Amino acid sequence: xxxSINKELIILVSILTLVGVVLAGxxxxxxxxxxxxxxxxxxxxxxxxxxxLSEKYMGKKKEAAISVTGGGSGTGIxxxxxxxxxxxxxxxxxxxxxxxxxxxxxxxxxxxxIAMDGLAVVINxxxxxxxxxxxxxxxxxxxxxxxxxxxxxxxxxxxxYGRQSNSGTFVYFRDNVLKSDYSANMKRMNGNAQIxxxxxEDKAGIGYVGIGYVVxxxxxxxxxxxxxxxxxxxxxxxxxxxxENVKTGAYPLARPLNQYTNGQPTGLVLDFIKYELSEKGxxxxxxxxxxxxxxxxxxxNQKNLSK
Amino acid sequence: xxxxxxxxxxxxKGIELFFFSNGILAxxxxxxxxxxxxxxxxxxxxxxxxxxxxxxxxWNPASYSEPSYGxxxxxxxxxxxxxGSLIFSVPLGIACAAYLAEVANPKVREVLKPVIEILAxxxxxxxxxxxxVLVGPMIAKVFNLSNGLNAINGSILLGIMALPTIISISExxxxxxxxxxxxxxxxxxxxxxxxxxKVTIPAALSGIIAAIMLGMGRAIGETMAVLMATGNAPxxxxxxxxxxxxxxxxxxxxxxxxxxxxxxxxxxxxxGLVLFIMTFIVNLISDIVLHKYGEGx
Numbered sequence: 001x002x003x004s005i006n007k008e009l010i011i012l013v014s015i016l017t018l019v020g021v022v023l024a025g026x027x028x029x030x031x032x033x034x035x036x037x038x039x040x041x042x043x044x045x046x047x048x049x050x051x052x053l054s055e056k057y058m059g060k061k062k063e064a065a066i067s068v069t070g071g072g073s074g075t076g077i078x079x080x081x082x083x084x085x086x087x088x089x090x091x092x093x094x095x096x097x098x099x100x101x102x103x104x105x106x107x108x109x110x111x112x113x114i115a116m117d118g119l120a121v122v123i124n125x126x127x128x129x130x131x132x133x134x135x136x137x138x139x140x141x142x143x144x145x146x147x148x149x150x151x152x153x154x155x156x157x158x159x160x161y162g163r164q165s166n167s168g169t170f171v172y173f174r175d176n177v178l179k180s181d182y183s184a185n186m187k188r189m190n191g192n193a194q195i196x197x198x199x200x201e202d203k204a205g206i207g208y209v210g211i212g213y214v215v216x217x218x219x220x221x222x223x224x225x226x227x228x229x230x231x232x233x234x235x236x237x238x239x240x241x242x243x244e245n246v247k248t249g250a251y252p253l254a255r256p257l258n259q260y261t262n263g264q265p266t267g268l269v270l271d272f273i274k275y276e277l278s279e280k281g282x283x284x285x286x287x288x289x290x291x292x293x294x295x296x297x298x299x300x301n302q303k304n305l306s307k
Numbered sequence: 308x309x310x311x312x313x314x315x316x317x318x319x320k321g322i323e324l325f326f327f328s329n330g331i332l333a334x335x336x337x338x339x340x341x342x343x344x345x346x347x348x349x350x351x352x353x354x355x356x357x358x359x360x361x362x363x364x365x366w367n368p369a370s371y372s373e374p375s376y377g378x379x380x381x382x383x384x385x386x387x388x389x390x391g392s393l394i395f396s397v398p399l400g401i402a403c404a405a406y407l408a409e410v411a412n413p414k415v416r417e418v419l420k421p422v423i424e425i426l427a428x429x430x431x432x433x434x435x436x437x438x439x440v441l442v443g444p445m446i447a448k449v450f451n452l453s454n455g456l457n458a459i460n461g462s463i464l465l466g467i468m469a470l471p472t473i474i475s476i477s478e479x480x481x482x483x484x485x486x487x488x489x490x491x492x493x494x495x496x497x498x499x500x501x502x503x504x505k506v507t508i509p510a511a512l513s514g515i516i517a518a519i520m521l522g523m524g525r526a527i528g529e530t531m532a533v534l535m536a537t538g539n540a541p542x543x544x545x546x547x548x549x550x551x552x553x554x555x556x557x558x559x560x561x562x563x564x565x566x567x568x569x570x571x572x573x574x575x576x577x578x579g580l581v582l583f584i585m586t587f588i589v590n591l592i593s594d595i596v597l598h599k600y601g602e603g604x
Contacts, residue, residue, distance in 0.1 A: 071563065072563070072564060074563075074564035075563050078563075078564055078566065101566060156453065157453070159453050159454055164539065164560050164561075165369045166560070166561070166563055166564035174371055175371070180371055181370050181372065183542075184365070184367075184540060185540050185542045185549075185550065187454075187456055187540050187550045188538075188539035188540065188541075188552070188560070189539070190535070194439075198454060201444060201454060202453045202454040203453055204453040205453065
């Protein structure tokens with residue numbers, strides 16, 4: 001007898017819980033309808049910065065609710081094409097094919113540059129190699145140079161760390177540095193942070209990450225060396241750690257970090273992007289380890305905001 | 308009186324129908340999944356020949372120059388990791404099952420069995436996490452490698468995940484060996500160890516093989532742990548210390564970003580289809596073996 005009561009009790013409790021969950025879900029829905037809701041998705045490189053920006057923005061503007069998720073630039077752009085997000089973060093620019101797909105779906109992508117990144121090439125802190133040319137980096141990641149010895153380092157087999165193909169950084173690096181395919185032996189990691197941790201552990205490792213993941217509180221993360229990169233054998237190698245190198249383009253891997261919206265932004269989207277581009281927003285980008293938008297892209301932003 | 312009898316018969320019928328429809332539903336779902344895989348996977352072969360798909364080692368659908376859709380490296384990597392996991396989980400699992408069934412005293416068994424079953428409840432993402440922070444660095448240290456994100460790391464994690472299945476089903480099989488076999492053996496003057504190795508385990512062998520097959524089925528389809536811990540390099544593995552990428556990991560990583568209805572999209576479903584067929588065969592064999600063993604009773 002006692003047992004059957006227990007059973008009924010369990011069923012009752014589970015039903016109540018279920019009803020509770022459903023009701024809570026509905027309740028949440030009605031709450032959100034009073035708020036303006038904004039969804040941002042994409043680049044893993046930009047996700048932390050976007051998160052901080054949105055938190056600060058929500059602190060200022062109580063009626064806004066912003067959710068920021070990562071997943072890679074490819075994921076964000078795919079979501080924009082399918083009209084599933086308000087803003088797509090992308091550490092690369094949209095390909096012509098993607099823009100065409102978007103237009104076919106009735107989505108009209110507008111590009112804004114919210115910060116600059118000096119894409120950093122990192123090696124283990126114990127590795128004493130200091131600078132490489134773009135061509136050397138390309139040959140390393142293509143799998144043509146396989147030992148550190150060939151680059152003036154220790155006699156160790158190079159282990160490559162890169163991103164997965166949904167990453168904008170993966171595509172940017174491939175298209176601008178390798179101009180060919182990655183070595184099949186490159187380990188494809190889930191995110192910038194995983195590359196940082198792996199290269200810290202791996203004495204023979206080399207990887208590429210957004211500068212925001214290398215610099216914490218104005219200093220390079222312990223156990224990592226950031227390479228100086230030269231455009232070619234004749235040019236001088238520049239460090240991405242100096243803001244002016246990124247601003248002037250002396251650092252060859254300086255790249256814009258983009259946000260795409262569907263058509264001319266209005267309402268909350270517009271307000272948020274204006275906040276990101278404001279002095280305050282740019283200061284947050286710098287605090288997160290990135291650099292302010294360079295004049296060239298400021299013009300682009302102005303153009304896309306006004307039209 | 309009569310009415311009550313009718314009512315209970317009706318109730319019986321209702322319950323029967325309920326279970327029957329559940330069974331049918333499960334089958335419909337299975338057929339549905341198979342149909343989906345076929346309809347989304349087969350268009351791949353309009354672009355790629357079946358031979359290239361199965362025998363080329365170059366998997367690079369989002370290539371800079373020319374996309375290629377060969378999954379041989381992925382298949383070999385999957386098998387390498389799976390078989391590696393069995394090499395270490397099978398002896399351990401059988402030994403553990405034999406201990407539980409034959410040696411441990413009942414109190415110990417009552418504690419150990421649920422504990423082992425809890426192992427099956429650990430989310431695979433947690434196991435993968437352990438692979439990154441604990442097992443990987445350990446492997447790198449022991450074998451003096453520069454990093455521990457490789458096939459053997461995945462094997463160890465999958466082995467851990469296959470253990471509960473192997474142990475609990477093997478234990479059932481060993482426990483089911485009739486007492487008289489053991490008594491007969493002991494009566495002939497052998498000791499308990501000898502009886503266990505030469506009589507009990509061979510008698511339970513078909514059940515143990517089924518357990519191994521089910522464990523393998525679990526290992527082959529596992530995604531998260533191998534995705535996190537094997538390094539995801541789509542190269543053809545030359546040794547167990549190389550980074551590999553399994554079929555499941557490939558699907559998980561790439562499905563999120565592919566544009567729909569492109570060859571890349573279809574080819575991911577084709578990988579799913581190949582994986583489905585592989586697990587189906589493994590499960591079929593285990594089922595046949597298990598059936599045979601059931602009839603032996």
